[in-house]
Each structure stands twice: as structure tokens, then as C-alpha cells.
Amino acid sequence: MSEKKSQSKAEKLRYQKKTVYEKAGEKIVREAYDYAKGYVEFLNASKTEREAVVEGVRIAESAGYRPWNFGDPMKAGDKFYYNNRGKNLFLFKIGTEPIENGIRITGAHIDSPRLDLKQNPVYEDHDLCFLKTHYYGGIRKYQWLAMPLALHGVVVKQSGEVVNVVIGENEADPVMYITDLLPHLAQSQVTKTVTEAFQGEKLNILVGSRPLEGEEKDAVKLAALNYLYVTYGITEEDLQSAELSVVPAGRARDVGFDRSMICGYGHDDRCCAYPSLTAIIDADETVHTTMCTLVDKEETGSDGVTGAQSGITGDLIDEIARALGGNASAVRANSKCLSSDVSAIYDPNFPDVFEERNAALLGCGVAMSKFTGSRGKSGTSDASAELVAWVRRCLNEAGVVWQTCELGKVDLGGGGTIAKYMANRNIDTVDLGVGVLSMHAPYEVISKVDLYESYRAFRAFYKF
Ligand code: MN
Numbered sequence: 001m002s003e004k005k006s007q008s009k010a011e012k013l014r015y016q017k018k019t020v021y022e023k024a025g026e027k028i029v030r031e032a033y034d035y036a037k038g039y040v041e042f043l044n045a046s047k048t049e050r051e052a053v054v055e056g057v058r059i060a061e062s063a064g065y066r067p068w069n070f071g072d073p074m075k076a077g078d079k080f081y082y083n084n085r086g087k088n089l090f091l092f093k094i095g096t097e098p099i100e101n102g103i104r105i106t107g108a109h110i111d112s113p114r115l116d117l118k119q120n121p122v123y124e125d126h127d128l129c130f131l132k133t134h135y136y137g138g139i140r141k142y143q144w145l146a147m148p149l150a151l152h153g154v155v156v157k158q159s160g161e162v163v164n165v166v167i168g169e170n171e172a173d174p175v176m177y178i179t180d181l182l183p184h185l186a187q188s189q190v191t192k193t194v195t196e197a198f199q200g201e202k203l204n205i206l207v208g209s210r211p212l213e214g215e216e217k218d219a220v221k222l223a224a225l226n227y228l229y230v231t232y233g234i235t236e237e238d239l240q241s242a243e244l245s246v247v248p249a250g251r252a253r254d255v256g257f258d259r260s261m262i263c264g265y266g267h268d269d270r271c272c273a274y275p276s277l278t279a280i281i282d283a284d285e286t287v288h289t290t291m292c293t294l295v296d297k298e299e300t301g302s303d304g305v306t307g308a309q310s311g312i313t314g315d316l317i318d319e320i321a322r323a324l325g326g327n328a329s330a331v332r333a334n335s336k337c338l339s340s341d342v343s344a345i346y347d348p349n350f351p352d353v354f355e356e357r358n359a360a361l362l363g364c365g366v367a368m369s370k371f372t373g374s375r376g377k378s379g380t381s382d383a384s385a386e387l388v389a390w391v392r393r394c395l396n397e398a399g400v401v402w403q404t405c406e407l408g409k410v411d412l413g414g415g416g417t418i419a420k421y422m423a424n425r426n427i428d429t430v431d432l433g434v435g436v437l438s439m440h441a442p443y444e445v446i447s448k449v450d451l452y453e454s455y456r457a458f459r460a461f462y463k464f
Pocket residue numbers: 109268269298341342
């Protein structure tokens with residue numbers, strides 16, 4: 001047997017993970033770099049779930065999607081979006097095949113870890129004005145100190161008027177800041193555990209130091225309130241009916257001499273939301289009914305009216321089935337869902353927590369997690385081998401570069417996604433998404449080719 005022949009036999013027998021650069025080639029890499037530009041714009045414009053919905057609606061409308069309301073008729077070829085309370089968006093397109101064949105669904109989330117203002121946030125201490133926060137989602141608290149921060153969100157006045165707030169994104173804007181201890185005085189702090197040293201109650205946002213002229217008591221606080229009143233027409237009581245979030249200020253940037261990566265705030269999970277959104281729009285020729293769901297509240301457990309556990313997803317499927325004369329239970333049973341959420345990329349600086357044979361590698365394409373959960377697969381819906389085989393065929397036939405992955409070592413921890421909430425509705429679901437370095441940090445990193453392979457994967461799935 002010649003050497004060449006024995007190599008090809010080895011290739012046939014053995015699975016070998018390869019990068020997108022090796023497998024897909026120059027044309028796809030070029031397309032990936034181009035695609036990333038649109039993504040970066042989306043990311044910069046979408047720092048909260050509300051902003052992501054506004055962007056999503058804009059993109060959907062420009063592609064011919066129209067708003068849908070309960071009871072509206074539907075027919076093949078119709079393209080609709082449903083905006084659930086400004087924080088959760090559905091795009092769906094009615095296919096030509098019978099609705100009981102099921103719906104091809106992707107589900108990404110558009111909320112990201114951040115610091116939310118408390119309802120009574122403003123206080124003054126030693127002539128400095130601060131805002132109290134309650135962090136949202138899983139953060140490493142020390143990462144948010146000593147960096148420029150921006151304030152995003154809404155204040156809803158008693159009248160119902162909604163005031164949009166964004167401070168800190170334009171070059172001319174002021175930014176906000178959380179102070180950290182100088183190393184000279186940190187001798188005692190550095191001997192503590194990270195959990196002891198950094199506490200949520202100390203994540204107070206510095207917003208002022210100059211007193212309001214003519215005032216004596218709490219004059220710095222009054223100056224801050226005066227700024228909000230003059231700029232936005234809001235008072236301290238208005239903050240009680242507000243959703244204001246503190247996020248990193250500034251824009252996403254290319255990373256690396258080769259510009260192969262992007263660092264930005266909120267890749268988790270907008271790096272899957274944007275590919276889902278653009279894929280459903282671009283997969284226009286499919287015969288299947290397709291649906292892209294962008295949900296809120298994933299980072300806090302998917303509860304509430306705008307989270308993945310909300311009845312709205314089931315209600316929409318019911319409505320679609322009814323409008324097209326199908327049995328909703330049959331529609332669910334025959335539907336398939338890609339829960340499009342991020343996974344952790346193997347980090348050579350922290351090899352101890354990863355199991356490298358089953359970790360996602362940067363640049364090796366979109367990553368599939370058959371199961372999530374932690375310590376004994378706890379809390380996972382664990383996709384069936386049949387579904388994984390089906391997705392595998394779909395991706396391979398479309399030439400998508402993909403890999404399987406687990407978050408980390410078996411006993412070390414883990415995480416969840418919206419997969420189980422979709423699966424609990426009797427919809428076959430598996431996780432497929434982009435791998436992230438420094439997940440949940442103020443600035444996370446992804447690979448442009450992984451981002452593009454997720455887009456190609458979702459597009460193939462909608463059509464397959
Ligand atoms: Mn996520």
C-alpha cells in the first residue's frame with residue numbers, strides 16, 4: 001500500500017477538526033470579513049435588548065417584513081415581524097409547504113450582562129454623586145471597574161411618555177466610571193478571594209462632583225438631577241419607572257494584526273442574533289415556514305413576558321397553525337429549532353478549565369452543543385442523536401465549517417441556554433452558535449470566520 005493511500009484511509013477513518021481557513025478557503029474568508037462590517041454596526045447600535053429590537057425591526061422592514069397582530073390572516077410568501085413589548089422580536093415567513101411539516105426556528109437572545117440602575121439610584125457621598133446598581137446576569141465584578149461606561153435605557157413617565165436615554169457613546173458625551181483601589185493601598189484587598197474583594201453593592205457609578213450653584217444640602221446630587229431634568233425632562237421620581245443600564249462605552253473594534261477577530265460589548269448573544277436575523281431574510285427561497293426569535297432575559301433565566309419561557313412563542317406557533325389550517329401540536333412536533341447561543345472558546349491561557357478534545361476552538365467554525373448544563377448534564381434538554389445527524393447532514397451538504405463543543409471540564413461548572421425552553425414545547429432543539437473568548441467580560445472576543453459560518457449555518461438550516 002502506498003503512503004498516499006494509507007493517508008487517505010486514515011483521513012476516512014479519523015475525524016479531524018480544521019479551521020475555516022483550511023477548510024473553506026479564501027473566498028469564504030473574504031466574505032466573512034465583509035459580513036463582519038454589518039455585524040459591527042448592529043453591535044454598536046444594539047447595546048440593550050430594546051435597541052436590538054429597534055435595529056431588528058429596521059432591518060426586517062427594509063427586507064419587506066411587515067408588522068403582524070393577533071388575528072391577522074397569513075398566506076404563503078407573507079413576511080411578518082412581531083414586536084413583543086419592544087424587547088423581544090419575532091420574524092416569520094410563511095412557506096409554501098403544509099404548515100404541519102413544521103417550522104424551522106432559530107432562537108437567539110439580545111440581552112447581555114450589564115449593570116442595571118436600582119429604582120432609587122442617585123446619592124451623594126463626600127461631595128461625589130453616584131448611582132446605585134444591581135448587576136444583570138453573570139459578571140466578574142472587577143472587570144467593570146476603572147473603565148469608561150455609558151448609560152442606556154428608557155425612563156417612562158407617569159403619563160406613559162417614554163424617554164430614551166443614551167449618555168456616553170458620542171465623542172462629545174461625558175462617560176461614567178466605577179472607581180477601583182490604587183495598588184498602593186490594596187495590600188489587604190489582594191489577599192482576599194475575588195468574591196470577597198469585589199462586591200455588587202460597591203458597583204456604584206460616579207456621575208458628578210460639582211455642586212449645583214446656590215444649594216447647600218446634597219448640592220452635587222442636585223446638580224446630577226438637574227442635568228437629567230434639563231437634558232431629558234425627568235425627575236428623581238421618574239427613575240422609579242425606568243430601565244437604565246450601564247454598559248461599556250465605545251465601539252467594537254477589530255482585534256489582531258490580521259483583523260481576524262472582533263472585540264465588543266455584548267457578543268453574547270448578538271453574534272448569534274445578527275446571523276439569525278440576516279439568515280432568515282437571505283434564505284428567501286425556502287419552501288418551509290421559518291421563524292427567527294430574538295428573546296430577552298436569557299442572562300437571568302429566561303423568565304418573564306419577553307423571555308424564552310414566555311407564552312408568546314407558543315402563542316405565535318398556535319396562531320400560525322390556526323391561520324393556515326394546521327394542527328398546532330403537529331406543527332410543534334415537526335418543527336426544528338437551532339438555539340443560537342454562544343459557547344466558550346478554548347483559551348490557552350486557562351487550559352485547566354477546558355477539556356481540549358471537546359472544547360470549541362477559535363476559527364474552527366460554528367459550534368454545536370448537543371447538551372449544556374453542568375455536573376451530570378443537569379438542566380439540559382440534550383438534543384437527540386437523530387437531530388444532531390440531521391443538522392450534521394444539513395451543514396455538511398452546505399459546506400459549512402462546524403465543530404461540536406462542551407463548555408468546560410465536566411465537574412467545573414457550566415451554563416444554560418434557551419434550548420430547553422424550546423425543547424419543552426415539544427420542538428426538537430440543539431444549540432448551535434459562535435464561540436467567544438472572555439465570555440461575559442465588558443469586551444468579549446469572537447472570530448469573524450466563526451461569525452460568518454454561523455450565518456451560513458442558519459441560512460442552510462432555514463432552507464434544508
Ligand atoms: Mn448567551
